[in-house]
Amino acid sequence: xxxxxxxxxxxxxxxAAASVSAAPSASAPPSDRLRLAELGLEAxxxxxxxxxxxxxxxxxxxxxxxxxxxxxxxxVAAADGRYAVELHLSVAEVSLPELAEKVRDxxxxxxxxxxxxxxxxxxxxxxxxxxxxxxxxxxxxKESAPSTGRRQSAPAxxxxxxxxxxxxxxxxxxxxxxxxxxxxxxxxxxxAAGRKQ
Amino acid sequence: xxxxxxxxxxSGESSTxxxxxxxxxxxxxxxxxxxxxxxxxxxxxxxxxREVPGVHAMGGGAARAVGGITSRIGIGDDRRQGVAxxxxxxxxxxxxxxxxxxxxxxxxxxxxxxxxxxxxxxxxSGLSVTEVNIVVNDLYFPGDEAPQEEEEPxxxxxx
Numbered sequence: 001x002x003x004x005x006x007x008x009x010x011x012x013x014x015x016a017a018a019s020v021s022a023a024p025s026a027s028a029p030p031s032d033r034l035r036l037a038e039l040g041l042e043a044x045x046x047x048x049x050x051x052x053x054x055x056x057x058x059x060x061x062x063x064x065x066x067x068x069x070x071x072x073x074x075x076v077a078a079a080d081g082r083y084a085v086e087l088h089l090s091v092a093e094v095s096l097p098e099l100a101e102k103v104r105d106x107x108x109x110x111x112x113x114x115x116x117x118x119x120x121x122x123x124x125x126x127x128x129x130x131x132x133x134x135x136x137x138x139x140x141x142k143e144s145a146p147s148t149g150r151r152q153s154a155p156a157x158x159x160x161x162x163x164x165x166x167x168x169x170x171x172x173x174x175x176x177x178x179x180x181x182x183x184x185x186x187x188x189x190x191x192a193a194g195r196k197q
Numbered sequence: 198x199x200x201x202x203x204x205x206x207x208s209g210e211s212s213t214x215x216x217x218x219x220x221x222x223x224x225x226x227x228x229x230x231x232x233x234x235x236x237x238x239x240x241x242x243x244x245x246x247r248e249v250p251g252v253h254a255m256g257g258g259a260a261r262a263v264g265g266i267t268s269r270i271g272i273g274d275d276r277r278q279g280v281a282x283x284x285x286x287x288x289x290x291x292x293x294x295x296x297x298x299x300x301x302x303x304x305x306x307x308x309x310x311x312x313x314x315x316x317x318x319x320x321x322s323g324l325s326v327t328e329v330n331i332v333v334n335d336l337y338f339p340g341d342e343a344p345q346e347e348e349e350p351x352x353x354x355x356x
Binding site: 084093094095096097100101104108122123124125126127128129130192 | 224226228229230231232233234236237240241244283284285287288289290320321322323327
């Protein structure tokens with residue numbers, strides 16, 4: 001048993017030694033993976049309303065290779081030999097699906113320009129935080145405040161708008177929440193479809 | 198303290214149809230996936246709630262006390278105060294805790310908050326909102342806050 005443990009230790013040590021020796025030095029030219037990560041992040045940050053890269057709560061969302069780190073982006077090898085690029089971004093308060101498509105367009109253009117289009121796989125965009133966009137006014141500031149149907153400040157048609165939402169189930173007691181949840185068939189565990197694991 | 202609770206389903210019920218342009222469908226792309234963090238949705242919900250006149254503050258008493266301290270020392274983000282969200286790949290559910298100005302109609306304010314939150318989240322994130330639960334946990338009376346007396350500057354002790 002002890003001999004087996006010793007063999008395992010020796011094997012792991014040799015693997016570690018091999019990985020250290022195989023690691024490229026800082027002066028080595030960057031791999032396609034690192035180049036894709038760098039140009040992907042650079043292209044994403046060029047898109048309007050993208051504020052910054054976000055490396056996650058623990059700072060683990062990054063690409064690391066040969067002593068170089070690219071925070072906020074992960075380039076992961078896929079089974080087809082290409083690299084999937086995951087971008088983690090802080091953005092302004094705009095339509096996020098449209099912004100994600102703009103980011104993908106920008107990254108694809110940059111990869112094509114750099115001759116890495118064949119190595120580029122899927123582009124996953126993750127919006128991690130919302131920041132204030134100083135250059136562009138938010139939709140909230142563009143539009144007027146929503147009406148509550150108050151007499152002092154409400155326009156003439158405000159009451160109708162409030163009345164039109166009367167089809168929704170509303171309860172005004174503390175126990176009403178549980179009752180309404182059972183009638184809509186949405187308990188606590190399944191409130192949002194496709195929940196994250 | 199028994200707080201008044203309102204619960205309803207948002208407009209997300211219609212997103213189960215085959216309409217590919219509706220909320221909850223546009224996050225799926227053939228070129229990759231789009232993920233939206235809980236923080237993003239909760240900030241959108243908090244901002245949208247505060248836009249409604251009659252909403253005095255967000256969060257319970259403890260949350261407001263802690264939020265006041267953290268915002269003073271610059272580490273807090275009160276946009277998420279009083280907001281709890283559950284975000285999936287296509288849908289989101291929101292719980293809000295608000296304080297309402299005394300004299301305002303709570304049903305009208307809660308309806309306006311609900312409409313605005315659903316509109317903002319669906320417009321910005323593309324997620325469909327399945328429910329917005331609102332807890333009105335307190336009323337704000339304008340006279341509650343004692344006016345701050347202007348203190349006369351102390352006379353100089355040295356000339």
